[in-house]
Amino acid sequence: MKTLKTISFLVFSILFIFGCESKTEQITNTEDYAEYLSLTDNKSLDFAHKEIDFWQKKYDAAPTQISYLSQLAANYNTLFEYTGDIKNLYMSEDLLTKSNEADDYSRVSTIRSLARNYISQHRFKEALELANKALAIGEGKKETQKLLFDVQMELGNYPDAVKNLNAIRDMNSFDYLIRLAKWNDHKGDLETAITFMEKARDIAEKDDNKVLKIWSYSNLGDFYGHAGRIKESYESYLKTLALDPNYSYALKGIAWIVFSKERNVNEANRIIDAIVATHNTPDFYLLKSQIAQFEGDKNEEMKNRNAYFSMLEKNNYGAMYNKYNTLIYADDKKTAHKALEIAKTEVDHRPTAESYDLLAWSYLNVGDNKKALEIAQKHVVEKSFEPNVQYHLAMIYKANNLALKTKPIKVELLTSLYELGPNFEKKVNQL
Numbered sequence: 001m002k003t004l005k006t007i008s009f010l011v012f013s014i015l016f017i018f019g020c021e022s023k024t025e026q027i028t029n030t031e032d033y034a035e036y037l038s039l040t041d042n043k044s045l046d047f048a049h050k051e052i053d054f055w056q057k058k059y060d061a062a063p064t065q066i067s068y069l070s071q072l073a074a075n076y077n078t079l080f081e082y083t084g085d086i087k088n089l090y091m092s093e094d095l096l097t098k099s100n101e102a103d104d105y106s107r108v109s110t111i112r113s114l115a116r117n118y119i120s121q122h123r124f125k126e127a128l129e130l131a132n133k134a135l136a137i138g139e140g141k142k143e144t145q146k147l148l149f150d151v152q153m154e155l156g157n158y159p160d161a162v163k164n165l166n167a168i169r170d171m172n173s174f175d176y177l178i179r180l181a182k183w184n185d186h187k188g189d190l191e192t193a194i195t196f197m198e199k200a201r202d203i204a205e206k207d208d209n210k211v212l213k214i215w216s217y218s219n220l221g222d223f224y225g226h227a228g229r230i231k232e233s234y235e236s237y238l239k240t241l242a243l244d245p246n247y248s249y250a251l252k253g254i255a256w257i258v259f260s261k262e263r264n265v266n267e268a269n270r271i272i273d274a275i276v277a278t279h280n281t282p283d284f285y286l287l288k289s290q291i292a293q294f295e296g297d298k299n300e301e302m303k304n305r306n307a308y309f310s311m312l313e314k315n316n317y318g319a320m321y322n323k324y325n326t327l328i329y330a331d332d333k334k335t336a337h338k339a340l341e342i343a344k345t346e347v348d349h350r351p352t353a354e355s356y357d358l359l360a361w362s363y364l365n366v367g368d369n370k371k372a373l374e375i376a377q378k379h380v381v382e383k384s385f386e387p388n389v390q391y392h393l394a395m396i397y398k399a400n401n402l403a404l405k406t407k408p409i410k411v412e413l414l415t416s417l418y419e420l421g422p423n424f425e426k427k428v429n430q431l
Helices: 009-021 030-037 043-061 067-083 086-102 108-120 124-137 141-155 158-167 174-186 190-206 210-226 230-243 248-261 265-276 283-295 298-314 322-330 336-349 353-365 369-379 387-399 403-413 422-429
Strands: none
Touching: 030 230, 030 248, 030 265, 043 067, 067 086, 067 108, 086 108, 108 124, 108 141, 124 141, 141 158, 141 174, 158 174, 174 190, 174 210, 190 210, 210 230, 210 248, 230 248, 248 265, 248 283, 265 283, 283 298, 283 322, 283 422, 298 322, 322 336, 322 353, 336 353, 353 369, 353 387, 369 387, 387 403, 387 422, 403 422
16 A cells, blocks of 8 residues: 655665564564453444344334334444344345335435445445435435545545545544545555544544544554554554454454464464454455465365355355455466456446456456556556555566566565565565
């Protein structure tokens, strides 16, 4: 997520030497997070279950009270957030759809809630349609413009996204600042993005808003990690867990630090296993597969990859894991054609630079180097600064004998190995 820049050979050498020396630098301490690995209760989850029981009984007794459906939907969404069980997200969708249909899609708050549900499902075009419907009604316009910014960013409609961002401009608004941070991160200006996210955090702390503090701490954990500020990333995740001990996303962030920075595979697996006990989603199997790959354990790597695909088969995740599937299939020449088909679908559903990167990467892996280069130059170059995207770009340049374009990307990627993960170290060095 760093903007590509020219680094002198001397500076690069120093960075590389110190980078190698600090690979196993100890950042984490098991005592800091041990209590979060053995929790037996979840107050938020228990409360959501009680609320569902309460509102379901009220709705059963008075089925004409449509407002009860939104209450139920919100609590099913909470179940999804804490358990990862996709069925709860679909239950929330069903309830919101029923509520919107009963109101003939006239209540903007319910329309927006359904749109956000669609975003979680990666149904972005449908989310945009609902957001525009809410905007046409006019009520709560600024809230709808926030939603529109979020959807437009997911769809890669950046000029429209900026229009909505400017429409809600308020440097004292948490909601504006976090979106301004996201916009700057998208542009590759991570330092500015962090500055705005920190300002948002300060507002959350000043207002002592627990929900917003959790959100800002966890996102700062990500941003600090992208910037190589690993200790601050770790501390932000710990702050998140101190407020919400069941916040699995923060634990996953710590697991990544333990794996990617400290190279402690046993501890990383221990953390992941603790998370999966209560929050089970397919991506954790892929993380365990990555760890096994780093250890050179092919059997364990394939076992976890198969578990990932098995979970996808048992549950309907729609397009939510298209990116992961594309990358997995593209890695094997025998399945690269599958990657290409998924990438084409992803570009149709979500024409961002990242989606086009998947398409270009897939073409490269089916042997069409020139097509890969054509797509990358038109839709990816200077449009995404994600390290994995930059690695694909470097490989595409290399395959097309454009060594001069590959070298500066390699220099930058060597400073992004933490974010890429240990398995990329050898790959990047071979560019």
